[in-house]
Amino acid sequence: MKRVMCIPNYSEGRDEEKINKIVDCFRNVSNVKLVDYQPDKDHNRLVVEVIGEPESVIKALLKSVEVAIELIDMRTHKGAHPRMGAVDVVPFIPISEVDTKDCIEYANTVASAIGDMGIPVYLYEEAATNPERKNLAKVRKGQYEGFFEKIKEDEWTPDYGPKEMNEKSGATAVAARFHLIAFNVNLNTEDEEIADKIAKKVRHIGGGLRYVKAIGLPLEEKKQVQVSMNLVNYEKTAVYQALEMVKSEAKRYGLSVVNTELIGMIPLEALIDSASYYMQIDGLSKDQVIETLLIEE
Amino acid sequence: MKRVMCIPNYSEGRDEEKINKIVDCFRNVSNVKLVDYQPDKDHNRLVVEVIGEPESVIKALLKSVEVAIELIDMRTHKGAHPRMGAVDVVPFIPISEVDTKDCIEYANTVASAIGDMGIPVYLYEEAATNPERKNLAKVRKGQYEGFFEKIKEDEWTPDYGPKEMNEKSGATAVAARFHLIAFNVNLNTEDEEIADKIAKKVRHIGGGLRYVKAIGLPLEEKKQVQVSMNLVNYEKTAVYQALEMVKSEAKRYGLSVVNTELIGMIPLEALIDSASYYMQIDGLSKDQVIETLLIEE
Numbered sequence: 001m002k003r004v005m006c007i008p009n010y011s012e013g014r015d016e017e018k019i020n021k022i023v024d025c026f027r028n029v030s031n032v033k034l035v036d037y038q039p040d041k042d043h044n045r046l047v048v049e050v051i052g053e054p055e056s057v058i059k060a061l062l063k064s065v066e067v068a069i070e071l072i073d074m075r076t077h078k079g080a081h082p083r084m085g086a087v088d089v090v091p092f093i094p095i096s097e098v099d100t101k102d103c104i105e106y107a108n109t110v111a112s113a114i115g116d117m118g119i120p121v122y123l124y125e126e127a128a129t130n131p132e133r134k135n136l137a138k139v140r141k142g143q144y145e146g147f148f149e150k151i152k153e154d155e156w157t158p159d160y161g162p163k164e165m166n167e168k169s170g171a172t173a174v175a176a177r178f179h180l181i182a183f184n185v186n187l188n189t190e191d192e193e194i195a196d197k198i199a200k201k202v203r204h205i206g207g208g209l210r211y212v213k214a215i216g217l218p219l220e221e222k223k224q225v226q227v228s229m230n231l232v233n234y235e236k237t238a239v240y241q242a243l244e245m246v247k248s249e250a251k252r253y254g255l256s257v258v259n260t261e262l263i264g265m266i267p268l269e270a271l272i273d274s275a276s277y278y279m280q281i282d283g284l285s286k287d288q289v290i291e292t293l294l295i296e297e
Numbered sequence: 298m299k300r301v302m303c304i305p306n307y308s309e310g311r312d313e314e315k316i317n318k319i320v321d322c323f324r325n326v327s328n329v330k331l332v333d334y335q336p337d338k339d340h341n342r343l344v345v346e347v348i349g350e351p352e353s354v355i356k357a358l359l360k361s362v363e364v365a366i367e368l369i370d371m372r373t374h375k376g377a378h379p380r381m382g383a384v385d386v387v388p389f390i391p392i393s394e395v396d397t398k399d400c401i402e403y404a405n406t407v408a409s410a411i412g413d414m415g416i417p418v419y420l421y422e423e424a425a426t427n428p429e430r431k432n433l434a435k436v437r438k439g440q441y442e443g444f445f446e447k448i449k450e451d452e453w454t455p456d457y458g459p460k461e462m463n464e465k466s467g468a469t470a471v472a473a474r475f476h477l478i479a480f481n482v483n484l485n486t487e488d489e490e491i492a493d494k495i496a497k498k499v500r501h502i503g504g505g506l507r508y509v510k511a512i513g514l515p516l517e518e519k520k521q522v523q524v525s526m527n528l529v530n531y532e533k534t535a536v537y538q539a540l541e542m543v544k545s546e547a548k549r550y551g552l553s554v555v556n557t558e559l560i561g562m563i564p565l566e567a568l569i570d571s572a573s574y575y576m577q578i579d580g581l582s583k584d585q586v587i588e589t590l591l592i593e594e
Contacts, residue, residue, distance in 0.1 A: 278575035
């Protein structure tokens with residue numbers, strides 16, 4: 001069955017009643033599974049994670065947008081996390097039997113509907129209509145407060161909705177993107193500078209792998225350092241490639257890997273890809289994993 | 298949700314009507330999924346693979362036993378595969394939220410019910426009541442024709458049912474066992490003798506790994522040889538251990554692995570186990586694999 005993941009972020013992380021009314025839009029909806037939701041008081045932000053059949057997810061999401069723009073007033077919103085609107089970001093991520101192209105379509109459907117609610121909408125990541133809009137940080141720069149001016153600039157005409165800021169609800173960014181794999185590699189040294197140097201060689205902007213973002217961090221208690229990576233397109237840059245590159249850079253300092261961590265979720269395809277590399281397995285497919293027999297059809 | 302796999306084998310692989318009547322017992326049964334069924338004309342044998350909630354699987358299975366012993370007459374059965382009864386073997390395999398202990402319980406429930414139908418039943422593998430009955434080949438030795446005498450021996454008193462052969466339906470063997478992983482490693486030589494030597498060092502009976510069965514085979518077209526392995530308890534002997542041991546034995550002949558093959562299915566746990574070994578991942582759990590979110594609860 002077609003399955004998509006959607007991780008909308010709303011600018012409300014404190015008022016439990018409001019939070020529940022938003023989350024309720026995803027509860028007991030057939031073909032939609034509420035995976036998780038995390039309100040954050042400091043950020044004053046709610047992150048919802050749902051997975052399900054695309055049409056049903058889109059329908060539930062648009063209902064939640066209606067609820068959120070009713071309940072949230074950006075004119076009084078304060079929080080530590082950057083934000084530009086009541087419904088701040090809506091990324092779609094392909095899970096099964098849908099691809100990035102499909103997710104771009106869902107993003108456009110949703111962006112158009114939110115635009116019709118009188119909210120300026122920007123498409124980002126794979127759904128971006130020009131390279132300047134790919135990066136969310138660039139799109140959101142200036143935040144809610146700055147958007148009243150930014151929206152007037154020619155290059156920041158919204159993809160959908162009015163070319164005018166919505167005072168109450170702000171603006172919204174909608175995306176199609178890959179599942180992001182958070183992968184950390186811990187090394188047997190306390191020298192943070194080395195972790196930093198390795199991170200710079202491995203990451204895309206430093207001349208490294210195309211879809212890797214990386215930073216070096218100290219792990220003070222463990223007396224180790226960590227190369228903390230985000231793999232933003234696991235289909236093109238595999239987990240094993242990132243690991244092997246860290247290892248090969250670590251070698252020049254006589255260092256080795258103590259262990260690694262996968263934070264959050266990983267698609268089965270990515271796991272198979274890396275296992276197949278190390279074990280030289282020929283043609284292992286998702287369907288051969290017993291647990292896929294338990295997936296609802 | 299609790300899920301068990303059951304792979305009953307019936308002594309009918311030719312008569313389509315009979316085959317369908319048996320397989321029908323698993324069709325459109327709630328909480329039971331018919332994964333596959335393979336009738337084999339030469340073997341004159343039907344292998345059915347189902348997965349589902351244990352109680353529902355047991356109920357469907359017992360219905361299929363009733364149908365099979367009605368339709369199949371062992372007095373006229375001929376086929377290339379060893380067999381001792383109309384319902385020849387019934388292994389239960391733990392899939393999720395059930396363990397071997399649970400499967401031994403299911404095996405006993407089923408064995409008792411089949412015994413009540415007037416059929417002698419033997420428990421094998423993990424469900425075996427003594428070490429002599431662990432191995433199916435030993436239990437089945439003598440086959441249908443030989444069992445009329447074998448059953449009279451003290452050490453071959455059935456675990457359930459009459460101490461007397463059932464002329465029409467024969468005897469049945471019921472088991473709890475682990476999922477068997479079929480894993481082949483191909484080496485860059487045409488020397489079959491080397492494959493044979495490596496297989497002997499790697500397998501349990503040759504002094505190798507506890508839960509590995511292995512043989513050496515020629516791959517004539519590819520001009521390679523294969524160490525073909527069955528891993529019978531992946532929780533205790535991991536796939537990576539088998540692979541590393543083949544590699545280490547291959548080294549003494551200056552050989553290396555060309556590629557490997559996983560035939561049939563592999564449990565997610567086994568895949569995670571080996572991926573974690575090679576990537577040094579700390580504490581990766583099944584729940585972190587996105588696809589597990591799609592499993593019916």
